Amino acid sequence: xxxxxxxxxxxxxxxxxxxxxxxxxxxxxxxxxxxxxxxxxxxxxxxxxxxxxxxxxxxxxxxxxxxxxxxxxxxxxxxxxxxxxxxxxxxxxxxxxxxxxxxxxxxxxxxxxxxxxxxxxxxxxxxxxxxxxxxxxxxxxxxxxxxxxxxxxxxxxxxxxx
Numbered sequence: 001x002x003x004x005x006x007x008x009x010x011x012x013x014x015x016x017x018x019x020x021x022x023x024x025x026x027x028x029x030x031x032x033x034x035x036x037x038x039x040x041x042x043x044x045x046x047x048x049x050x051x052x053x054x055x056x057x058x059x060x061x062x063x064x065x066x067x068x069x070x071x072x073x074x075x076x077x078x079x080x081x082x083x084x085x086x087x088x089x090x091x092x093x094x095x096x097x098x099x100x101x102x103x104x105x106x107x108x109x110x111x112x113x114x115x116x117x118x119x120x121x122x123x124x125x126x127x128x129x130x131x132x133x134x135x136x137x138x139x140x141x142x143x144x145x146x147x148x149x150x151x152x153x154x155x156x157x158x159x160x161x162x
Contacts, residue, residue, distance in 0.1 A: 007090055085135050087157040089150045093124035097146045111139050119157060137161040
């Protein structure tokens with residue numbers, strides 16, 4: 001079973017009423033349990049046991065309502081929030097904007113993205129997974145700090161569609 005198949009299983013369990021799913025195949029076993037809006041994954045190989053690390057919750061970015069304070073009019077450069085598309089984390093892990101500390105960021109605010117373009121890396125269980133955009137448009141906001149823990153389905157980027 002490859003990583004993409006495991007991701008799809010997690011999505012299915014998350015969107016359904018299934019509380020627990022176990023699959024065994026040729027010495028490989030995976031159990032996915034749903035608990036309080038979080039999906040926990042436990043995988044075991046014949047002589048190795050992998051248990052999930054305790055989840056560290058990253059603070060969600062604070063959204064400021066429009067029209068508060070003394071602002072007379074919204075900025076014209078600020079896109080309307082109702083037409084933005086969110087790129088979300090497909091897994092739990094650590095978010096990185098760069099391939100390595102000495103490399104440039106994959107994307108910056110204002111950059112154009114297209115389907116298949118790498119936007120970040122998420123490290124999960126010592127594996128570095130390139131996250132690709134599934135939409136085309138312009139990055140208007142980066143919602144997560146570099147090297148921060150992220151949860152499954154957590155918003156990472158806001159994209160103004162092209």
